[in-house]
Amino acid sequence: MNKHIQELVCSLFKHCRSTLGHSLRVADELDKFSSYIDIKPSAEIYYMGAVHDIGKLKISSSLLNKTGKLTISEKHELNMHAIYGKQILQEKKVFSEEFMNIILYHHENQDGSGYYGLKGQEIPLFSRMLRIIDSYDAMLYGRAYQSPINEEQIKLEIEALKTTIFDAELVCSFLHYIEAKKQRMLVEKLQLSR
Ligand SMILES: [Fe+2]
Numbered sequence: 746m747n748k749h750i751q752e753l754v755c756s757l758f759k760h761c762r763s764t765l766g767h768s769l770r771v772a773d774e775l776d777k778f779s780s781y782i783d784i785k786p787s788a789e790i791y792y793m794g795a796v797h798d799i800g801k802l803k804i805s806s807s808l809l810n811k812t813g814k815l816t817i818s819e820k821h822e823l824n825m826h827a828i829y830g831k832q833i834l835q836e837k838k839v840f841s842e843e844f845m846n847i848i849l850y851h852h853e854n855q856d857g858s859g860y861y862g863l864k865g866q867e868i869p870l871f872s873r874m875l876r877i878i879d880s881y882d883a884m885l886y887g888r889a890y891q892s893p894i895n896e897e898q899i900k901l902e903i904e905a906l907k908t909t910i911f912d913a914e915l916v917c918s919f920l921h922y923i924e925a926k927k928q929r930m931l932v933e934k935l936q937l938s939r
Contacts, residue, residue, distance in 0.1 A: 749837045750792050753799050761809045763889070764801050767882055771797060774878045775871070781922045782915075789844065790871070797851050797875050800829030810889050827852050827860050843869070851875040854910045865912075873912040877903065877919050880911075896923070 757765040772794025779790050801809055804826055808819055815823065831849040834840045850872040853859035859868075868876075884902060887893035894902075900920055907916040 747788070749839055750795060753796050753802075753833070753837075756802055757799065760802050761806050764798055764809060767886065768795050768798050770882050770886070771795075771875065771878050774882065775874060777926075778874060778878065778919060778922050781925070782918050793844065793847055793871055793875065794878070796830070796834070797848055797879065798826060798830065799833050799848070800826035800831070802833060803829040812889050815890060824852070824860055847871045847875070851879065855907075855912060856909045858909075868912075873915055877911050877915055880906075881919070881923075896927075 754765065754768075757768065772791045775794035776786070776791045780786055784790070804822060808822060811819070827849050831845045834845045834848060847869050850859075850861065850863055850868055853861060853863040853868040853872060853876065855865055855868075855873075857864040881899060881903065883891070884894050884899045885896065900923065903911060903916055903920065907913040
């Protein structure tokens, strides 16, 4: 599987570097957050993050990098990246149905208002985790059409959307994880300055 992931990541590098940067940060965060909530580590977890937006390979880079307001048809086209992602992975013939569905459902909302209308626990666990981490990264680093916001504001946004968009229990763990990461970085900084 590793060889296929490398090929897909290389294609994303050529197609849209900002999407690749976002995907690799999401992969790293998904990997670390999984360990934080005691999920057994595996390379597959990192791969899920790395290719969660791989469907954007089928979307023009001019649309991906558009800075102005998106039209309804452009939003619809962008939303197609979830199904395009599954199609691209299917062509490789090495990914499990479970893995591909995690990518297909990474924009589902708890209240059923996502792309495919799945609700609550119907949404695969890693898709629910990706939903939070993907949004966190998009808010922290911004998007072509959206300016970044600071971490305190992000926490409030995520908190406000728990139960409607995000899994409330995962939100609680994720906010603790972010706080623990911040504290750890602070301690490391203090140790370095001694
Ligand atoms: Fe996405």
